Structures are given as C-alpha cells and as structure tokens.
Amino acid sequence: MNINGNFRNIKDNYLFADVAKKTAEFAAKNPKADIIKLGIGDVTRPLAPCVVNAMKKACDEMADVKTFKGYGSYDGYGFLRQAIADYYKGRADISADEIFVSDGAKSDIADILDIFSEKNTVVIPDPVYPVYLDTNVMDGREIKYVECNASNDYLPLPDISVKADIIYICSPNNPTGAVYTKDALAKWVKYANENDAIILFDAAYEAFITDKNLPRSIYEIDGAKTCAIEIDSFSKMAGFTGVRCGWTVIPKALTRGGSKLYDMWFRRQSTKFNGVSYIVQCGAAAVFTKDGMKQIKETIDYYHGNAKIITESLDGLGIKYEGGINSPYIWLDCPNGMTSWGFFDYLLANANVVGTPGSGFGKAGEGKFRLTAFGERDRVIEAVERIKRLKF
Numbered sequence: 207m208n209i210n211g212n213f214r215n216i217k218d219n220y221l222f223a224d225v226a227k228k229t230a231e232f233a234a235k236n237p238k239a240d241i242i243k244l245g246i247g248d249v250t251r252p253l254a255p256c257v258v259n260a261m262k263k264a265c266d267e268m269a270d271v272k273t274f275k276g277y278g279s280y281d282g283y284g285f286l287r288q289a290i291a292d293y294y295k296g297r298a299d300i301s302a303d304e305i306f307v308s309d310g311a312k313s314d315i316a317d318i319l320d321i322f323s324e325k326n327t328v329v330i331p332d333p334v335y336p337v338y339l340d341t342n343v344m345d346g347r348e349i350k351y352v353e354c355n356a357s358n359d360y361l362p363l364p365d366i367s368v369k370a371d372i373i374y375i376c377s378p379n380n381p382t383g384a385v386y387t388k389d390a391l392a393k394w395v396k397y398a399n400e401n402d403a404i405i406l407f408d409a410a411y412e413a414f415i416t417d418k419n420l421p422r423s424i425y426e427i428d429g430a431k432t433c434a435i436e437i438d439s440f441s442k443m444a445g446f447t448g449v450r451c452g453w454t455v456i457p458k459a460l461t462r463g464g465s466k467l468y469d470m471w472f473r474r475q476s477t478k479f480n481g482v483s484y485i486v487q488c489g490a491a492a493v494f495t496k497d498g499m500k501q502i503k504e505t506i507d508y509y510h511g512n513a514k515i516i517t518e519s520l521d522g523l524g525i526k527y528e529g530g531i532n533s534p535y536i537w538l539d540c541p542n543g544m545t546s547w548g549f550f551d552y553l554l555a556n557a558n559v560v561g562t563p564g565s566g567f568g569k570a571g572e573g574k575f576r577l578t579a580f581g582e583r584d585r586v587i588e589a590v591e592r593i594k595r596l597k598f
Contacts, residue, residue, distance in 0.1 A: 282307025298425035333567030383529015
C-alpha cells in the first residue's frame with residue numbers, strides 16, 4: 207500500500223495550529239494571564255441582523271413540507287448566484303452562471319487544484335497565506351517564489367524569465383495588507399495570457415478596500431476572463447467564519463488544453479461536493495440587500511477603526527509597518543532585530559498579546575509580524591496600551 211509521500215514535505219503543523227499550541231502552553235503555565243489574541247484572522251463581531259433574520263426565516267421554511275429543501279444545485283441556488291453577480295455590477299461583467307457557491311474560500315483555494323495537473327509549475331508570493339503552499343506541496347508540484355518586500359511595496363510583478371502555469375495573487379494581501387493597482391494587475395494578466403497560465407485570484411479581503419481607485423476584482427482588468435479564476439468569501443466581509451460560505455468565479459471564456467475550466471470545475475463539484483445549506487445561502491443572499499450592505503459596512507468600519515488604533519500606536523513607537531488601511535492586517539517590523547518567533551514569545555510573555563510570526567508565511571516573512579484588527583474594541587485598546595509599555 208502506498209501513501210502520498212508528498213505529505214512528508216510539509217511542516218508537521220499548520221501555522222495557526224502552532225500559534226494556538228504555544229498560546230495554550232503559555233496559558234497553562236500562567237493561568238492568571240489575561241491573554242489578548244490578535245493573531246488568527248477570525249472575526250469577532252456578530253452576524254448582521256438581516257443575515258440572522260434571513261436564516262431564521264429559512265429555518266422556518268425547512269420546518270414546513272411545502273417549503274422544505276433537500277439537495278440544492280451543485281453550483282448554488284440561483285437567487286444567491288444572481289445576488290453575487292449583481293454585486294459585481296459597475297466593476298466587472300460577471301454572469302450568475304459563471305459563479306459557484308462554496309463553503310468558503312479556503313476550501314476552494316485547495317480544491318481548485320483538482321482540475322490542474324501536478325506537473326504544472328506554480329508561482330507563489332513569499333510571504334503568503336500558507337494554504338497556497340501546503341496544498342501544492344501535497345500534490346507534488348514545482349513551486350517558485352516571488353518575494354514581497356519593501357523594495358517592491360510588497361507587490362511583486364511578473365518575471366518574464368520565469369515560466370509559470372499557475373499564479374497565486376492575493377489582493378488585499380494576507381499577511382502584508384498590500385493591494386495591487388489596476389496597472390500592476392494588468393501586467394500579471396498580460397503575462398498569464400501570453401504564457402498560457404492561470405491566475406488564482408484570492409479576493410477574500412476586497413470588502414476592506416477603501417481606496418476607490420484600487421481594483422476589488424481581477425475582472426476589472428481587460429483580458430482577465432481568459433486567464434483568471436477568482437475566489438471570494440463571506441467570512442471576513444460578513445462575519446461568516448463560523449457559518450461557512452464563499453464563491454468562485456470561472457468565466458465561460460476560460461479554456462486550457464481544449465477544455466472549458468468551468469465545465470471541469472462543475473464536474474468536480476458535482477462529484478465531490480453536495481453544496482452549501484439552503485439556510486446559509488439565504489443568509490448570504492441577505493448580505494447583498496440594501497440593509498445588508500449597510501450593516502456589514504458598519505462592521506467593516508469597526509474593524510478599520512481597530513486597525514487605526516493599532517497603526518497609530520505603532521507610529522508612536524516608531525515601528526514600521528504595511529497594511530491597516532485597505533486591509534484588516536498590519537504587517538510590522540519586529541523591533542530590535544528580533545526574529546518572528548522571538549517577538550511572538552516576547553510579546554506573549556511580557557504583554558500577554560498574541561500575534562502571528564511572519565516567518566510562518568514564508569522565508570521572506572522572517573523579522574516581520576502580523577497583527578489583526580479583528581477584535582473587540584476594548585481589547586484592542588488594552589493590547590496596544592500593553593505594547594506601548596514594553597521596552598524595545
């Protein structure tokens with residue numbers, strides 16, 4: 207019997223599992239410590255009232271034989287796919303039948319690889335969300351990195367000397383918070399079309415973009431529909447981390463190797479996925495109503511307020527950082543030349559504050575540290591006050 211030997215090439219633990227383990231060990235040794243967690247990117251504000259009401263109504267429908275729903279469509283209910291398509295209007299021309307509803311961006315980012323050969327070469331930013339790397343290592347693909355650093359504003363451009371088949375772009379970026387301009391994305395789209403490559407565009411944080419001149423979708427770029435797949439999520443825009451719902455856009459015009467990628471993905475989903483529950487999809491559709499957009503904006507503004515509190519405190523301490531404006535993440539320089547895990551330990555021991563070591567996102571993340579604005583206001587204020595009292 208043979209197992210997938212590629213698993214020997216990945217780290218024993220997922221980054222955030224390591225963070226949770228080290229935090230739990232510290233808490234066990236220091237039971238009186240009041241630990242504030244600004245590490246994992248999990249939301250803390252409750253679901254919008256209109257979402258809750260829509261889900262309650264859907265629950266009532268499921269209790270009535272006349273309105274009960276069993277298996278739904280593999281690509282999602284039409285009412286939600288149309289609502290998502292309408293969300294793109296004014297920015298990009300996406301039709302409802304190019305949208306697949308899923309149980310979250312993380313799943314689709316991993317599962318989309320099913321339609322691509324393991325012989326493809328993958329280009330991944332460094333640092334970046336660990337799922338991009340781990341899932342490709344599990345499949346045994348060749349991986350090449352493009353470094354994100356201060357010299358390129360954490361937004362690398364294509365290297366024409368590198369031949370890529372699959373390209374990951376996350377904008378706003380996790381963990382750096384940097385956002386591509388339209389001109390910069392256009393360079394990647396041009397590269398992908400000229401090299402028969404596919405861009406996997408992670409737009410999970412697009413709702414946090416405040417600058418109206420910055421693109422929130424890859425499809426705002428001419429030519430993207432023939433080279434890009436976009437993956438988005440309700441997790442951060444509407445607080446669905448514990449509810450689970452997202453979507454993937456695969457344009458009908460997108461083909462490779464004589465096959466339509468839309469058809470391949472539909473075939474994959476119909477075989478391996480039974481869809482998102484009717485109740486959750488009703489809640490997701492409510493996000494795009496007038497009240498829904500107003501209510502989720504209030505929550506996003508709340509997180510932006512947290513980010514401002516963190517960045518202003520870092521300004522006062524003279525610590526350099528990226529992000530925090532068009533993103534819920536703040537990517538900062540570890541003070542006094544500390545390593546990423548060294549600063550993690552120092553911050554936890556001396557301020558009882560948890561963040562995420564930059565090296566966990568890639569080699570280029572060493573010496574960096576990520577703080578998240580996903581927290582309750584009083585806890586964020588307390589965390590920064592503790593950090594201000596530290597000796598750097």
